[in-house]
Amino acid sequence: VPNSKLLINPAFTWWTVGYLLSYEGAKKLVDQEPLQKFIPTDEYLPIMFDQHPEEKFKLHFGPRNLKAFAIEPVIIRPTHYTSQEGYISDTSVAPSVSDLTEDDLIKLTQHDHISKEEL
Incomplete structure (x- = not known):
């Protein structure tokens, strides 16, 4: 993330640990009806910020424009x-x-x- 000492744009990750959501971000996630598409959260989040490696999964969701940020160095771990x-x-x-x-x-x-x- 430009001009930030701690924030980065995350790549694909399977860990669903320590997330914060804005109202707008939560709405983007809910509007895609993920429960109707039977997908785990740790697959769904990277799809929605367009970093999932499997195109066949990404095709079922759009737009994939969730804004995601991570803190580096990591402050929460499993x-x-x-x-x-x-x-x-x-x-x-x-x-x-x-x-x-x-x-x-x-x-x-x-x-x-x-x-x-x-x-």
Whole structure:
């Protein structure tokens, strides 16, 4: 970010840790109806600030004009990283949508929360 000592424009990241949203930014995210498109937050945010590497994901959302900034050096970090003892993720261990049956998808649309075991 020009003329800033701490702000940068972020590249793609999967970590959804420590975000602040303005009303306008939140509205851009909600207006795209991400819950209807079944996408995790850590995939959705980089799509919306147009830094996701997968074009096939980006095609489902537009405009992708969310303004995103990050602080460098990093001031918020996860307590645990992938493969460390105590690491918890609700998305990295979820089944791929392509692995779900039609009955599984129907269950997902009828309930607020379904455990991995129920699928």
